[in-house]
Amino acid sequence: MDARTxxxxxxxxxxxxxxxxxxxxxVVVPICYAFxxxxxxxxxxxxxKSTDVRSLKRVLNIQANPQVSLVIDEYSEDWTALIYVxxxxxxxxxxxxxxxxxxxxxxxxxxxxxxxxRSMAIESRPMIKISSLEIKRWxxxxxxxxx
Amino acid sequence: MDARTxxxxxxxxxxxxxxxxxxxxxVVVPICYAFxxxxxxxxxxxxxKSTDVRSLKRVLNIQANPQVSLVIDEYSEDWTALIYVxxxxxxxxxxxxxxxxxxxxxxxxxxxxxxxxRSMAIESRPMIKISSLEIKRWxxxxxxxxx
Numbered sequence: 259m260d261a262r263t264x265x266x267x268x269x270x271x272x273x274x275x276x277x278x279x280x281x282x283x284x285v286v287v288p289i290c291y292a293f294x295x296x297x298x299x300x301x302x303x304x305x306x307k308s309t310d311v312r313s314l315k316r317v318l319n320i321q322a323n324p325q326v327s328l329v330i331d332e333y334s335e336d337w338t339a340l341i342y343v344x345x346x347x348x349x350x351x352x353x354x355x356x357x358x359x360x361x362x363x364x365x366x367x368x369x370x371x372x373x374x375x376r377s378m379a380i381e382s383r384p385m386i387k388i389s390s391l392e393i394k395r396w397x398x399x400x401x402x403x404x405x
Numbered sequence: 406m407d408a409r410t411x412x413x414x415x416x417x418x419x420x421x422x423x424x425x426x427x428x429x430x431x432v433v434v435p436i437c438y439a440f441x442x443x444x445x446x447x448x449x450x451x452x453x454k455s456t457d458v459r460s461l462k463r464v465l466n467i468q469a470n471p472q473v474s475l476v477i478d479e480y481s482e483d484w485t486a487l488i489y490v491x492x493x494x495x496x497x498x499x500x501x502x503x504x505x506x507x508x509x510x511x512x513x514x515x516x517x518x519x520x521x522x523r524s525m526a527i528e529s530r531p532m533i534k535i536s537s538l539e540i541k542r543w544x545x546x547x548x549x550x551x552x
Contacts, residue, residue: 272480276423276433284431285474286423288489327431333419337521342435374484 263395267330267343268293271372275300275386276327277319277349285315289386290375291328292367298328298347298388299364301380311383320349326388343395347388354382361385410542414477414490415440418519422447422533423474424466424496432462436533438475439514445475445494445535446511448527458530467496473535490542494535501529508532 259267276286291300302311311317320326326349331342354361364385369375406414423433438447449458458464467473473496478489501508511532516522 271482272478274421274433274435274476276425276431276474278423278425278429278431280429282425282427282429282470283472283474283493284423284425284433285491285493286421286431286433286476287491288421288476288478288480288487323429325430327423327433329421329433329435331419331435333435335418335521340435344432344434346430346432374482 259393260395263343263393264293264295266341266395267345267393268295270330270332273298273300273328273330275316277316278323278325279319280322285319287316290368290372292364292371294364294367296389296391298345298391299352299367300386300388301365301368301375301378302383302385303375303378303380316386317351317384320351320386324348324350328388341396343393345388345394346392348390349386349388351384352387353384360387406540407542410490410540411440411442413488413542414492414540417477417479420445420447420475420477422463424463425470425472426466427469432466434463437515437519439511439518441511441514443536443538445492445538446499446514447533447535448512448515448522448525449530449532450522450525450527463533464498464531467498467533471495471497475535488543490540492535492541493539495537496533496535498531499534500531507534 272288273291275289278284289300291298328345352361365381419435420438422436425431436447438445475492499508512528
């Protein structure tokens, strides 16, 4: 990934995550996320309502079918200035207290990016990890507007 | 759908559309769209690049599997003010010159909402129609912030 794409993916505040059931029924939701340069992490809080996070459709879908799609984009009324990064990856549910400290590290990343998480108990909840990322960016370097 | 949800869906400038292949591989992209109170229409232009619209993944997916998911949302750093409308529907590819004038009517709706389309030849291209909409809104009426 080039530095410009990495900066864009790291800095954007919201992404849209699509999962699909085994019967190929997709569902897309907005998510907050953190990117560590290799993987994407998304906490399982349900904003604004609270619910059992394990019953969320995206969790059930990921457990049945780990193929996911994520898009990070910035809309502009100047359609020559539209940017989007499309990411395909493999998702899993990461549990608190995993042996490698990965969950804790992801909680730190999320709280660094979103101050809102500092008062939420995301450290005691499962989260989504997306790895094996295949990343495409529009416009690509050659087509990028000169600004 | 209540009036507030209808106003929100009609007025937002961008939605995110998830389709899935028959092998349950999802893909999500940002789209511009128009809503006529019953169906959603989205032109097949590829912003910012141009390509053969029939080779777009979303088109191939819809032709194999018409189940789609759409989310229309507004991000806010105040997480008590987040709004999103989740729509499940059945998609089809609507061809120019369909007998009922539906394609022409959708082109008019799109051009009324997006002035950008007035100089683009969307009338000669297929578009996506999404019908049989099942709509859920967060927060629901009872949970809506009092503002």
